[in-house]
Amino acid sequence: MNDVFSLIFSQDFLVRALAVGVLISVCAALLGVSLVLKRFSMIGDGLSHVSFGAMAIAAAANIAPLYFSLPIVVVAAFLLLRMSEKGKIKGDAAIALISTGALAVGVMATSLTSGMNIDIYNYMFGSILTMSSTDVTVTAVLCAVIIFLFIAFYHQIFAVTFDESFAKATGTKASFYNMVIAALTAVTVVIGMRMMGALLISSLIIFPTVTSMRLCRSYRSVVYSSVAVSLFCFISGLVFSIKYEAPTGASVVIVNIILLGVFSLLGSVRKISANSRLHPVKSVLVCFVCGVCTALFAAVLFSGSVNIYEKEKTTVVTTSFASYDFSRQIAGDDAEVIMLLSPGEESHTFEPTPNDMLAIKQCDVFVYVGGESEAWVETVLEEKGADMIKVKMMDCVQLYEEEFTDGMEHGHEHGEQKHHGEAEYDEHVWTSPLNAVLIIDAVCDALCDADSVNAESYRGRAESYKKELRKLDDDISEAVRNAEHSYIVVGDRFPLRYFTERYSLGYYAAFPGCSAQTEANPVTIANLCDKVSSEKIPVVFKVDLSSGTVAYSISEQTGADVETLYSCHTVSADDFNGGETYISLMYRNLEALKKAIS
Amino acid sequence: MSLISCKNVYLSYESNTVINNLNFEVNEGDYLCIVGENGSGKSTLIKSILGLKQTASGHLHLIGGINGGEIGYLPQQTTAQKDFPASVYEVVLSGCIAEKKGIFFSAAQKRKADENMKKLDILSLKSKCYRELSGGQQQRVLLARALCAGGKLLLLDEPVTGLDPLVTAELYSLIDRLNREDGVTVVMVSHDLFAATQYATHILHLKKDNSFFGTVDEYTSSELYNGYKGRDGR
Numbered sequence: 001m002n003d004v005f006s007l008i009f010s011q012d013f014l015v016r017a018l019a020v021g022v023l024i025s026v027c028a029a030l031l032g033v034s035l036v037l038k039r040f041s042m043i044g045d046g047l048s049h050v051s052f053g054a055m056a057i058a059a060a061a062n063i064a065p066l067y068f069s070l071p072i073v074v075v076a077a078f079l080l081l082r083m084s085e086k087g088k089i090k091g092d093a094a095i096a097l098i099s100t101g102a103l104a105v106g107v108m109a110t111s112l113t114s115g116m117n118i119d120i121y122n123y124m125f126g127s128i129l130t131m132s133s134t135d136v137t138v139t140a141v142l143c144a145v146i147i148f149l150f151i152a153f154y155h156q157i158f159a160v161t162f163d164e165s166f167a168k169a170t171g172t173k174a175s176f177y178n179m180v181i182a183a184l185t186a187v188t189v190v191i192g193m194r195m196m197g198a199l200l201i202s203s204l205i206i207f208p209t210v211t212s213m214r215l216c217r218s219y220r221s222v223v224y225s226s227v228a229v230s231l232f233c234f235i236s237g238l239v240f241s242i243k244y245e246a247p248t249g250a251s252v253v254i255v256n257i258i259l260l261g262v263f264s265l266l267g268s269v270r271k272i273s274a275n276s277r278l279h280p281v282k283s284v285l286v287c288f289v290c291g292v293c294t295a296l297f298a299a300v301l302f303s304g305s306v307n308i309y310e311k312e313k314t315t316v317v318t319t320s321f322a323s324y325d326f327s328r329q330i331a332g333d334d335a336e337v338i339m340l341l342s343p344g345e346e347s348h349t350f351e352p353t354p355n356d357m358l359a360i361k362q363c364d365v366f367v368y369v370g371g372e373s374e375a376w377v378e379t380v381l382e383e384k385g386a387d388m389i390k391v392k393m394m395d396c397v398q399l400y401e402e403e404f405t406d407g408m409e410h411g412h413e414h415g416e417q418k419h420h421g422e423a424e425y426d427e428h429v430w431t432s433p434l435n436a437v438l439i440i441d442a443v444c445d446a447l448c449d450a451d452s453v454n455a456e457s458y459r460g461r462a463e464s465y466k467k468e469l470r471k472l473d474d475d476i477s478e479a480v481r482n483a484e485h486s487y488i489v490v491g492d493r494f495p496l497r498y499f500t501e502r503y504s505l506g507y508y509a510a511f512p513g514c515s516a517q518t519e520a521n522p523v524t525i526a527n528l529c530d531k532v533s534s535e536k537i538p539v540v541f542k543v544d545l546s547s548g549t550v551a552y553s554i555s556e557q558t559g560a561d562v563e564t565l566y567s568c569h570t571v572s573a574d575d576f577n578g579g580e581t582y583i584s585l586m587y588r589n590l591e592a593l594k595k596a597i598s
Numbered sequence: 599m600s601l602i603s604c605k606n607v608y609l610s611y612e613s614n615t616v617i618n619n620l621n622f623e624v625n626e627g628d629y630l631c632i633v634g635e636n637g638s639g640k641s642t643l644i645k646s647i648l649g650l651k652q653t654a655s656g657h658l659h660l661i662g663g664i665n666g667g668e669i670g671y672l673p674q675q676t677t678a679q680k681d682f683p684a685s686v687y688e689v690v691l692s693g694c695i696a697e698k699k700g701i702f703f704s705a706a707q708k709r710k711a712d713e714n715m716k717k718l719d720i721l722s723l724k725s726k727c728y729r730e731l732s733g734g735q736q737q738r739v740l741l742a743r744a745l746c747a748g749g750k751l752l753l754l755d756e757p758v759t760g761l762d763p764l765v766t767a768e769l770y771s772l773i774d775r776l777n778r779e780d781g782v783t784v785v786m787v788s789h790d791l792f793a794a795t796q797y798a799t800h801i802l803h804l805k806k807d808n809s810f811f812g813t814v815d816e817y818t819s820s821e822l823y824n825g826y827k828g829r830d831g832r
Contacts, residue, residue: 155695168648213681
C-alpha cells in the first residue's frame with residue numbers, strides 16, 4: 001500500500017473522490033472554454049456565490065441542498081445572462097450585485113439557524129473525501145448530460161461563441177445556446193461545490209481554458225487541451241493532498257497556477273522564436289527544460305511511497321482535544337492515541353485528510369463527539385470496514401439543548417429549557433467534570449474490549465484519573481459556593497453550557513456554543529454591558545482561540561477585565577506542546593472564574 | 599429579380615426613431631453602398647434586413663429569408679475575437695452552420711469551405727490561427743465564412759475598418775470581383791464615400807427624414823452628395 005495509486009484504488013472513499021473529481025473536471029473544462037472566450041468568466045464566479053446562498057437557505061430550511069439549489073442557480077444563470085446582454089445594469093456590475101446579494105441572503109439564513117449549520121463550511125471549502133455513493137451517482141448522471149449536450153451542440157456553441165451576430169444571421173438560435181451554456185454552467189457549479197467549495201469552484205472552470213489558450217491555436221485543440229489540463233491538475237492535486245496532507249481543493253488550484261505559468265512561458269518562447277529573435281536551438285532548449293521540469297514534478301509527485309498511517313498497537317482515534325486527553329490518560333503506554341484535530345485547528349471547520357480517514361478505518365476504538373461540527377463522521381462510519389468500537393461522547397451523558405441567547409430573553413435561569421423548533425443539542429458535553437467521568441467509563445470499557453490483555457492497567461488508570469476529576473469537581477463547587485455573583489458574562493460563543501449547568505451558575509453570552517458568528521447584534525452587546533455594569537461584574541470572558549472582539553468591546557465600555565475560558569474542544573499548539581491537559585486547562589478556568597464571581 | 603424590398607420602413611434604435619419612411623430595392627447583381635453619418639442607422643438597417651431587429655413599422659422583405667442559405671453576412675469584428683483561439687478552417691466552416699444536419703459537418707460542406715478559401719486566396723492559411731492573422735487576412739476569412747453561409751447576397755458591415763489603404767484597396771477589388779464575376783449581390787455599409795461611388799451601382803444615403811436612394815450617377819449629381827463631400831473635405 002505504499003504507492004499512491006494503489007492506495008487510492010484500495011479505498012472506497014478515495015475511488016469515489018477520484019470519480020467525482022474526474023467527471024467535474026471534464027465538465028468544468030468544457031464549459032470553461034465557452035465562458036472564458038465569451039468573456040463570461042465572472043458568471044461562473046457569480047453563480048458559485050448564488051449556489052452558496054441557496055445551500056445556506058436549504059440547510060436552514062432543512063431541504064436537500066442539491067435539489068433546492070440546482071433550480072435556483074439555473075434561474076440565476078439565466079438572469080445573469082439576460083442582465084449582461086440587454087439589462088440596463090452592465091455585465092460586471094450585474095454579476096457583483098447578484099453574487100454579493102446571494103451571499104448576504106446566505107449569511108442571513110445562517111444566522112437564523114443560530115449559525116450552527118456546519119454544512120455551510122463544507123459548501124464554502126468543499127469536502128471531496130466525504131462523498132456518499134448517492135453523490136457519485138447524481139454527479140455521474142448530471143455530468144453525462146453535460147458532456148452529451150456539449151458534444152451534440154459543439155459546432156453551434158463554437159459559432160455562437162466566436163461571433164454571435166453572425167450565428168444569429170444564419171438563423172442559429174444564439175440565445176438558446178447561450179442559455180444552454182448558462183444552464184450547464186449552473187449545474188457544474190452546483191455539483192462542483194460539493195468538491196471544491198463555493199470559493200474555489202470557478203477556478204476549475206476558468207484556469208484550464210486560460211492555460212490552454214497560451215499555447216493552442218484552434219478551438220478544438222483548446223477544448224482537448226483544457227480537458228487534459230483539468231484532469232492533470234485534479235489528479236496531481238488529489239495526489240499532492242494525499243501525500244502532504246493538504247486540502248484537496250486548494251491543491252488542485254495551486255497545480256493549475258503552476259501549469260498556467262509553464263504554458264505562458266512556453267507561449268512566449270514560441271512567440272519570440274517565431275519573430276526569430278531567439279535562436280531555434282535556444283527555444284528548443286527552453287521547451288526541453290520546461291518539459292523535463294514538468295515530467296520531474298509529475299514523477300516526484302506520483303512515485304515514491306506515501307507516508308500513510310500504519311498502526312502498530314491498539315489504537316484509539318479521537319477527534320477533539322478533550323476526548324484525546326481522556327483517552328491518553330487511560331491508555332498510558334499500552335495503546336496509541338491519535339488526535340485528528342491538529343492543535344490550534346478550528347474544530348467547526350475541520351475536514352478530515354485522507355490519512356485521517358485511513359487512521360479511522362484502521363483503529364480499534366474511535367472516540368468522537370457526535371455533534372453538528374462532526375457531520376462528516378457519519379459518512380465515514382457508513383463506509384465498509386468501519387467496524388471499530390465507537391464511543392460517541394454525546395451518548396454518554398444527559399444532553400441539553402443548544403440555547404439561544406439573543407436580545408432580552410437570554411436571562412438563563414437554571415434548568416430552564418427552551419424549545420426553538422427543532423432541538424439542537426449542545427455538543428460540548430465534556431465541559432462538566434462529572435460528564436468527563438461518564439465518558440472515561442465508556443472509553444475505558446471500549447479499550448478493555450479492544451485489548452483485554454491490558455484491561456487491568458486501563459481500569460487502574462481510569463480509576464485514579466476519575467479521582468482527579470472528582471477533586472476538580474469539588475474545587476469548582478466550592479469556589480462557586482463562595483461566590484458573590486450568581487452569573488458570568490461571556491462576550492463570545494458559549495461552549496461551557498454543561499459546566500455552568502453542573503454548578504448552577506447563570507450565564508449571559510453573545511452566541512450559542514457552536515456559533516460561527518463573530519458579529520454581535522448591538523442589542524446583545526448593550527445587554528451584556530448592562531449585565532456587567534448592574535452587578536459590577538469584574539470579568540468578561542472570551543473563549544480560547546477566539547479573537548474576542550465582542551468581549552474586548554464590552555471590556556472597553558464597562559472597564560471589566562477580559563479573561564479566557566477554555567472549552568478543551570481544541571488547544572493552541574503552544575498549550576499542546578507545553579503538555580497541558582483537560583484538568584490543567586480546567587484549573588485555568590477555575591482561576592479565571594474565581595476572579596469573575598468573587 | 600428583387601432580393602430586398604423596403605417600403606415605407608421606420609427604424610428605431612433604443613426607442614428613438616432614427617429613420618423615417620425609407621424606400622429602396624436591391625435587385626440581383628446590384629452593388630449597393632449604404633452611407634451616412636455616424637448614428638444614422640446603417641448598422642441598424644443591416645440588422646433589420648437580417649431580421650435580427652424589428653422594424654418599427656413598414657414593409658421590409660428579404661427574398662428567401664435568412665434561412666434560405668443564400669445570404670452571407672460579414673459583421674463588424676468584436677473585441678472577443680481579437681484573442682480567440684480558432685483556426686481559419688474552423689471559422690470558415692462555421693459559415694455552414696445553418697445547413698448542418700446532425701452533429702457533424704458533411705463532406706460537401708467541408709468541400710464548400712475549401713472552395714471558398716481558395717476563391718479568396720486564403721487556402722494556404724487554412725490551419726493558421728485566426729488571431730495571428732493580419733487585419734486584411736482576417737477580413738478575407740470572415741468573407742469566406744460569409745460565402746459559406748450564402749453565395750447569392752452578401753451583407754457587409756464596414757468591412758475595411760482599421761485596414762491600411764493598400765489592403766483596403768485589395769479587399770474592395772476582391773468584393774468587386776465577387777460582384778462582377780460571380781454575380782454576387784453586394785450590400786455594403788461604408789464610411790468611404792469615394793470607394794462607394796467608385797465600385798457601387800447604387801447608393802443609399804441614410805438621413806433621418808429624407809434618405810437618398812438611386813444609382814451612383816444620380817447620387818453624384820445630387821445636392822446631398824455635394825454637401826456631404828464638401829464637408830468631408832474631398
